[in-house]
Amino acid sequence: MDWQGQKLAEQWLQILLLAFAAAAFATGYALGSFETMVLTYVSGVIITTLITVPNWPFFNRRPLKWLDPIEAEKHPKPQQIAANRTKNLSVVEVALDFAF
């Protein structure tokens, strides 16, 4: 999920939950049924979960664009590799000396 997607998900989460809570309280009070209120709210929470928790494609419309790693390619570090090679060679020479 990109930055804009995260902001979008949080806004939707808050708006949807508050709206479902208001609707649940209104219907529960109007019908005089506590059970209706709780059931309406729980179904609202489930719908909100399905909308805001999974990583849907519409939360990934503005992906972050990083700069290409041009600088690193321009300046490789060949010196260190060369030094290692000479070191390895001398080790082999020492080993050969022992063998003969």
Added chain:
Amino acid sequence: MHSFGYRANALLTFALTILALICAMASFSDNLNSPSPSAHVQVLNINWFQKSSQGNDEVSLTLNVSANLQSLFTWNTKQVFVFLAAEYETPINSLNQVSLWDGIIPAKEYAQFGIHTTNKYHFDDQASLSSRNAGSNLRGREYNLTLHWHVMPKTGKMFADKLVMSGFRFPEEYR
């Protein structure tokens, strides 16, 4: 909000906070209800009235209790506990209270009732050690029959109230 777990956690905590809020609002809405309960109690007969083996006055009554408590029920009411108490004043204690009958009303449909019953619990004037004549206070004593109730909500505050029915008197002699 960057991962599945963080979003699920944010949703759960916010959802439960709002749930607590709407429950508090439901409890608050009970204050908007102004109940008008009615009750009527008749003492049909004094079955017996005597000194028990412990020396306390003991009485058995046949009662007719009728009440309409439907207006106590709101959308946030789980049940109503109701009990009938005999209340009288003695020289030592300003209030003596003896429960005679009780019941649980589970729904509004059952809140209008008429019950014909003897007292469910023993009615005796319990002696206290501090006085000689305690335990034999009932002869000729005036008493109230009071219907108490406790409204138990689904969420929030419990309400209690009562209706006092006065003007009852025990006979002067045992029978």
